[in-house]
Amino acid sequence: MRTHAQAVVIGGGVIGCSILYHLTKLGWTDVVLIERDELTSGSTWHAAANIHGLHDSTNISRIQHYTMGLYKELEQETGQGCGVFQPGSLYLAQTEAREHQLRLQAAKAKLYGMNFHEVDRAEAERLHPLVDYDGIRCIMWEPDGGNVDPSGVTQAYATGARQNGAEIMRFNPVIATEAQPDGTWIVETEKGDIRTPWVINAAGLWGREVAALAGIELPLQPTEHQYFVTETIPEIDAMDRRLPSVADRDGEYYLRQEGQGLLVGAYEKDMRFWAEGGTPLDFAHDLFDDDLERIEDNMMRAIERVPVVGTAGIKRVINGPMIWSPDSNVLLGPVPEKKGYFCCNGIIPGFSQSGGMGLMVAQWIIEGEMQYDMFPWDMARFGAWATQGAAGKTFTKERVRDQYANRFKIHFPNEERSAGRAVRTRPVHDLQLEMGAVMGLNYGWEHPLWYADTPGASDTDGFTRQNWWDPVGAECKMLRERAGIIDISNFSKYRCKGPDAETWLNAVFANVMPKAVGRSCLTPLIGVRGGIAGDFTVTRLAEDEFWIIGSGMAERYHARFFNAVPCPEGTVFESLTDSVCGFNVAGPDSRTLLQRLTNASLKTEDFPFMRSQRIELAGVDVLALRVSFTGDLGWELHCAEADQLRLYTALLDAGKAFDAGPVGGRALMSLRVEKGYGSWGREYSPEYWPQEVGLDRLCKMNKEFLNKAAVADVLKNEMRERMVLLHLDGAMTDASNADATGGEPIFKDGQGVGRVTSGAYGYSVGMSLALGYVKGVENGDMVDVMVLGLPHKARVLAEPPFDPKGQKLRA
Ligand SMILES: Cc1cc2nc3c(=O)[nH]c(=O)nc-3n(C[C@H](O)[C@H](O)[C@H](O)COP(=O)(O)OP(=O)(O)OC[C@H]3O[C@@H](n4cnc5c(N)ncnc54)[C@H](O)[C@@H]3O)c2cc1C
Secondary structure (H helix, E strand, O other): OOOEOOEEEEOOOHHHHHHHHHHHHOOOOOEEEEOOOOOOOOOHHHOOOEEOOOOOOHHHHHHHHHHHHHHHHHHHHHOOOOOOEOOOEEEEEOOHHHHHHHHHHHHHHHHHOOOOEEEOHHHHHHHOOOOOOOOOOEEEEEOOOEEOOHHHHHHHHHHHHHHOOOEEEOOOOEEEEEEOOOOOEEEEEOOEEEEEOOEEEOOHHHHHHHHHHOOOOOOOEEEEEEEEEEOOOHHHHOOOOOOOEEEEHHHOEEEEEEOOEEEEEEOOOOOOEOOOOOOOOOOOOOOOOOOHHHHHHHHHHHHHHOHHHHHOOEEEEEEEEEEEOOOOOOEEEEOOOOOOEEEEEOOOOHHHHHHHHHHHHHHHHHHOOOOOOOHHHEHHHOOHHHOOHHHHHHHHHHHHHHHHHOOOOOOOOOOOOOOOOOOEOOOOHHHHHHOOEEEEEEOOEEEEEEEOOOOOOOOOOOOOOOOOHHHHHHHHHHHHHOOEEEEOOOOEEEEEEOOOHHHHHHHHOOOOOOOOOOEEEEEEEEOOOOOEEEEEEEEEEEOOEEEEEEOHHHHHHHHHHHHHOOOOOOOEEEEOOOOEEEEEEEOOOHHHHHHOOOOOOOOOOOOOOOEEEEEEEOOEEEEEEOOOOOOOOEEEEEEEHHHHHHHHHHHHHHHHOOOOEEEOHHHHHHHHHHOOOOOEOOOEOOOOOHHHHOOHHHOOOOOOOOOHHHHHHHHOOOOOOEEEEEEEOHHHHHHHOOOOOOOOEEEEOOEEEEEEEEEEEEOOOOEEEEEEEEOOOOOOOEEEEEEOOEEEEEEEEOOOOOOOOOHHHHO
16 A cells, blocks of 8 residues: 555545546646545445536636536546536526526526526426426526536546546554644555645544544534435436426425426425434445425425426435535535645535535645635634534534525525524623624624614515615714724724734735834735735834734634744734734724724824824723725724623713714624725625736735735736726616625626626615726726616726815825
């Protein structure tokens, strides 16, 4: 047995085999896959293996399209059949919201050149005559939809990988993975040890157990899942073609032809967890007993829609396990705390995504970063808060229950699911609830989204303006006209302290760190391909001490970048996120309001924009920064968590004299869009180059910093597209009762020219606005933004409608 490999993949399901194949495709041939049993012996062998291209997320759509195209290529390349049937898929909308979702997806498909378009009832009846289309509002057609043979696909990846030089060892369980002092790993198997710089956990149903071998806890939980196959149906038997699959997601089942019958699967409300205490090691090509009663409701809806389902006998029932993450997306990426350990676990649509997922893993490992921004897949979107303690465990379990039971529910923009919460709260949490706060979840923290008139309210969901639209408008107006208090405790905060703090921060960030104590700077963090991996505010508090503030949801993601530059001995870089809370007090009255609580002078000459001071405010020690993401006059005030309630109460009390009060995160979104500010995860992502986002001036090329060579290369290029602010024509958005939310395609004269990244109504300027990326479009041009999938006229603005010259900000 070999004793060394460039990478060791643990698990020979469809995902592990695709990863192995793609590693070889990208040039690594000294790679091994270790499978404890036969290939496919987890979820893979018994899958229904339906494949779909379209997804709400554009990058996931791209990955699914790549995967669908790959299967036929794999057959050619390897000679191994993948059992690809692509008779197409029909998507049915029974509700207005589903219609909005499908129309939006069709608009995206047009922009990205994907095949997905509307058909009328007559065409749908021709395509699938066994469906009853009564009550269907809109039908979309994806000609490439279909299904594959799960074992065939897995074997094809394995054959392709072997042909390219990879080795696959079957019937050889991995029993330990030990990190070595030299940064490599020893993978211990029953047949011997292998040393490698990269361990890749693709152990599917056993992802938790394999991770635990390396001391890693993953938020995963398996469930049962059932589908059944009918006997031959004479109407199908009589056809000379294969029927398309039916995606009737409002009916909560999936349905396709199998043999001369039909296959129907369901994500039932009365779901069942499996193996809560751990996946049994002796489980392989096994199934559970049938329990069709549990999916009876879904079956009845399938029978109503496709009546022949009810006339045929059931030939076979499959009830098998699958393993879920709390948001049903894969947990993918190098574990930030374990160099050389890569996870790819918790995959639900393995057959729609295997190819692109394998490619993303191989790119990340070999090239250092994926070509797409795949943060929704990054395992770093969850932290220890999702696995540890009773709250973490409840979170994962209840989220998985909710994800399973609502698998086909629409994921609305601004959606906030309540299952499994609260996990992490701050001292002001109960007070905020009493004040009517409707909470959202941000990297485990509860944080106020908006304030309802009475406690206990929650969001309504939809693509149109919802119940929070008016209250958020009132909060925005309050802040813009008087003042508002925004809880920003969910921002990530770090301290770097020590003799080499400045040197180290300069080696990490692209901008030059502030020279003078009390000064702040904005700085990008550059990704491996030269894109924007992060944006931070850095403040110098002392000769040897800096505070760094960034995106809360990206804290664990950013840890990978901070770990990439060793911090010199004697200098400490640490997260303060858990121990420090903050408020942003902003608006024209914010200075007068705050001045009542402190002896420190807040006058412009004493406390100008982008400066910081440690001050006492309402008897609380705070770090005050003269910055505000609202784009208005304002201060960020950071204090110890223990002082948060005291500070908040004082701010609210002082606010009463100004008719000022709490403002939530949704209002902040609107305020920053009015000002044209980009935000990490939307406008700022590793996919975008600094010059496209307007951050190139903050990349100081006369010093060394992380990924400088990459950014030097991209800065030589012309912009591919640029970030712009759009004003959506009022009449049309009012008629639709909707604003852009992010992801909407932008067309000009029928040609795709870009897409929206953030959208919001600008209440203080009375404009529906969107930030986005466009190419070949000038300021002042009119374009069509596909809100709800339908064209809405919009003008490209030359400057932000709120405070374009930054006078209020600097006042
Ligand atoms: C009933 C059902 C229907 C489904 N239908 C669809 C569908 O229509 N479309 C779709 O896209 N997806 C579908 N899926 C989901 C799909 O099956 C999964 O997404 C996919 O199989 C996951 O593959 P995997 O490689 O991650 O995991 P697995 O298939 O679980 O493979 C993991 C492998 O790791 C091996 N392993 C574990 N521990 C060790 C160890 N210590 N040492 C060595 N090897 C180890 C296991 O033996 C196993 O072979 C369905 C799933 C079920 C249950």
